[in-house]
Amino acid sequence: MKRTTLFDAGYQWIVFGRDPNKAENLIDTNQYMIRTANRCLLLDPGGTELFAPMLAAALHYAPVEEITDLFASHQDPDIISSLGLWDQALPQARLHAPAIWEGFLRHFGCEKIEYVPIEDAGGTIDLGPVELELIPAHYLHSSGNFNVYDPKSKILMSGDIGAALESPDAPMFVEDFSAHVEKMRFFHQRWMPSNRAKNDWIKRVRKLDIEMLAPQHGRIFKGDDVERFLDWFEALSVGSAVQV
Template structure:
């Protein structure tokens, strides 16, 4: 799969970077996104250590390291943060992450935390280029205690982190979801176990209700577009998950 431009205009692009070949990094395949506005770029979840060289190579098709004006980390997992110490040897840009993970990140070998900006629980707006800003949206306990999403108002794309993530077979390389029904087998088990609770989901749905969303871009799996956006949000609103299903003895209701 080649890089996919989810949005493109004269001034603005939202790009899904194709960093991985099968077997390049053990574990679940992940998505990295590049937002460009008038030649200035932002990276969303730059990825683990094993994929960093490929992500960099793909990024260089569009911008240079000096053009990157921000990095956003949806949460603290290694498939997001693992390559960051190497990235910071190349970039001079703020790194946005939930404030509750600021003390955790030095364990990834990040000795200089001066680049990091702690996002408050209620989210924030980040001006990343002159006349253009991204909205950082709280998505707590979905699945991380300090999960954040990033909304691009020009592209009308919501980068959703692990919300909407799919566990696809290795040989399947579908870039988009256009209808939810056939996609449910790849998302239901993950969301039932990893999302914190239906209450957390409903808080998130209320938080994003004012956004004009044409695509939902998760950190794993294909991008939701068209009818699949509303279908996914409706399905998620009724989902029992996480502590809703927890029983004594460590069992989960099915």
């Protein structure tokens, strides 16, 4: 699995993805890690199929006992169906996930890990050197959905927002925004159900100082491409299936 460091100043952000051994019929996903001196948070750690390569990759940065926290932006299987396996590997860990999905996520198996519910208004995760903000992103696409904003590194982990469907060997960063647009259009129009929710999120996110917008599928936006993405998304009409 490819490992790329996004930020390294007192603590690190690492993205994992482009697993060469992933089955072709599984969607490719990006997993993120925030590593501090003695703790480690995995963001959207992935589906069951990805558990072994993901944990193996994480062991390059942290011992198992220091992987203390997991975050699930929403309930989808590609986000967190590996929960039952993490539950065996990290019995002391905490899972931060939307409150409304608790009873659903427990179906994946969550007996040992502590479920820390995130209420609709959002919250924070204090990792010591950084306090992460949990930004509500409901209905984008899931009805209970959060992004993670790091005010120090200025990275916004945006879950499915900004996602693109493309080949598993695609580069980690957006290089040509105009060319990238077509890889995102269908995903956003079909998976995102609400223009109202989209505009509400854009309004909230525009207030944040963002240097990197890091989605769970596809490529990461850097610098001016973040603003370009927000403009493009703002102009896009979503919820396309109801028009069929």
